[in-house]
Amino acid sequence: MVQNIIEVRNLSKSFDxxxxxxxxxxxxxxxxxRQTKSLKVIKNISxxxxxxxxxxxxxxxxxxxxxxxxxxxGLIYPSEGSIxxxxxxxxxxxxxxxxxxTLIMGQKQQLIWDLPPIESFFLNASIYDLDxxxxxxxxxxxxxxxxxxxxxxxxxxxxxxxxxxxxxxxAALIHEPNILFLDEPTxxxxxxxxxxxxxxxxxxxxxxxxTICLTSHYMKDITSLCKRVICVHEGSISYDGKLDLLLxxxxxxxxxxxxxxxxxxAIKLGNSGFTVKNKIKNEVTIKIExxxxxxxLKTILNNFDIEDLFINEPxxxxxxxxxxxxxxxxx
Amino acid sequence: xxxxxxxxxxxxxxxTSLASELEYKTNILVDLITAILSLIGSIFLLSIFxxxxxYIGGWKFxxxxxxxxxxxILNGITNTWFNPNLTEIVKHxxxxxxxxxxxxxxxxxxxxxxxxxxxxxxLEIMLGFFLLLFCIKINQINLxxxxxxxSLITISCSICILYxxxxxxxxxxxWFVKTxxxxxxxxxxxxxxxxxxxxxxxSLRVFFSVFIPIAFITTIPSEVFLGxxxxxxxLLEVIVASxxxxxxxxxxxxxxxxxxxxxx
Numbered sequence: 236m237v238q239n240i241i242e243v244r245n246l247s248k249s250f251d252x253x254x255x256x257x258x259x260x261x262x263x264x265x266x267x268x269r270q271t272k273s274l275k276v277i278k279n280i281s282x283x284x285x286x287x288x289x290x291x292x293x294x295x296x297x298x299x300x301x302x303x304x305x306x307x308x309g310l311i312y313p314s315e316g317s318i319x320x321x322x323x324x325x326x327x328x329x330x331x332x333x334x335x336x337t338l339i340m341g342q343k344q345q346l347i348w349d350l351p352p353i354e355s356f357f358l359n360a361s362i363y364d365l366d367x368x369x370x371x372x373x374x375x376x377x378x379x380x381x382x383x384x385x386x387x388x389x390x391x392x393x394x395x396x397x398x399x400x401x402x403x404x405x406a407a408l409i410h411e412p413n414i415l416f417l418d419e420p421t422x423x424x425x426x427x428x429x430x431x432x433x434x435x436x437x438x439x440x441x442x443x444x445x446t447i448c449l450t451s452h453y454m455k456d457i458t459s460l461c462k463r464v465i466c467v468h469e470g471s472i473s474y475d476g477k478l479d480l481l482l483x484x485x486x487x488x489x490x491x492x493x494x495x496x497x498x499x500x501a502i503k504l505g506n507s508g509f510t511v512k513n514k515i516k517n518e519v520t521i522k523i524e525x526x527x528x529x530x531x532l533k534t535i536l537n538n539f540d541i542e543d544l545f546i547n548e549p550x551x552x553x554x555x556x557x558x559x560x561x562x563x564x565x566x
Numbered sequence: 567x568x569x570x571x572x573x574x575x576x577x578x579x580x581x582t583s584l585a586s587e588l589e590y591k592t593n594i595l596v597d598l599i600t601a602i603l604s605l606i607g608s609i610f611l612l613s614i615f616x617x618x619x620x621y622i623g624g625w626k627f628x629x630x631x632x633x634x635x636x637x638x639i640l641n642g643i644t645n646t647w648f649n650p651n652l653t654e655i656v657k658h659x660x661x662x663x664x665x666x667x668x669x670x671x672x673x674x675x676x677x678x679x680x681x682x683x684x685x686x687x688x689l690e691i692m693l694g695f696f697l698l699l700f701c702i703k704i705n706q707i708n709l710x711x712x713x714x715x716x717s718l719i720t721i722s723c724s725i726c727i728l729y730x731x732x733x734x735x736x737x738x739x740x741w742f743v744k745t746x747x748x749x750x751x752x753x754x755x756x757x758x759x760x761x762x763x764x765x766x767x768x769s770l771r772v773f774f775s776v777f778i779p780i781a782f783i784t785t786i787p788s789e790v791f792l793g794x795x796x797x798x799x800x801l802l803e804v805i806v807a808s809x810x811x812x813x814x815x816x817x818x819x820x821x822x823x824x825x826x827x828x829x830x
Contacts, residue, residue, distance in 0.1 A: 334671050345666040350582060358582055362670050
């Protein structure tokens, strides 16, 4: 049986936030008497993650995804509740725990700006107690997986964002961690760089059985990497479960545009009991529930003379967008 | 703490930081020229003070030069290690990159205090050292084993006090986020360390001994050079340095509990 590697129980986090009124008067008031209030950004959340799982944390900006990730890796002390990651209390930041995890943030970098990435890799290797031989072996292996070669010897400041992100990944994975925390790793990357990064993460997960916790605003990252998602809404979990179940729930119907060979066939199809959305000459648009999609499609293909058909699914971003503004999803 | 590992990591810090700095040759050259001009300017200023009267606070010009030598060494150490690293803490905290430091299996204080170096500070250290050698000659100081040991102890203590003061102020960034001004105030107070403590009024002497221990940073090591320091003063310097070092360490560990990281 696969073991839970992360266990979170009744976790809450509050921050003291200061607020300021607009204008000069507000600025002076803010300078002399700063008004702070305690804001609960994470509200009593619980979940478990199994070893080797890839989990996507979904939520609008400020929902609390990054705070959860930072509490899981031990950067922020929780206000209430408990977290157990790989059998350790993260906020104690024991060396054995730190050697097991890594954090990659799309908008922050740890590579030395003026030097080629290879220098940062060897620095990290010495921090993680790796000898030169082992470090070289791991750099070679990871650079092959990430498909970077010459870039290792070019100063970081001269690299493209995509090349830099790949180098960041290599620097963060040189100690072969079991748990990866990725906070918007594809932020700002072009489509090809995003795809390459996703391919790498899939391969890394397959080869090492590493657990990956990921936040991203690019739905393609979530749909191609994560089977399970945790949706966070204003600090609470609004959904925790399989991604395809969530998509089915949010988008229960598919639309099909069917081009029949003749107008007669189109009329016949329109009267055959399917919900017709639209009909123009020999083109019929019908709606089919996801649960009956395959069987309905089979019936149409067997009984009507079809020239072409197009399946229209609502864009995933649009579907997931609904999650970000809704408080609860019972699946 | 695994000393061998830390030495190995420091070697890497030193090498990568030096390589980074050497990328900008002109910057290094300007820094080197500034260091030389700054020392010449300080000695010139000191000589003006001694022009009318041969003594200030009971110190001759040749003796006061020892304080200048020690100050130059300490300023060199500040510019080589403290300034590039401890001002970086502010950046780490404002931008949230302290996250990367805290998630490394290495002492975070060691990491943020020693990761960078500014090679031009080495010249100041060397200039200060040569100035001290010159002072030893003109003041006809005997180079005995006890003299060397006591000098080394008191200068090491000065470095510890100076480091702790810088580190203490930088750590408060965790709460106040921007503490650059406080560091500048500390720097300007440290300029006073170029002059003998006795040249100030009683109230200022108390202030610079108790609140900002400049007396311990330059005056006591200089007194050791001249054979004027009493044992209790040296012991007191060791105690003060230990207290400062331990307190700065504890303060850092305490402050980390309040670190909330920067938003993404």
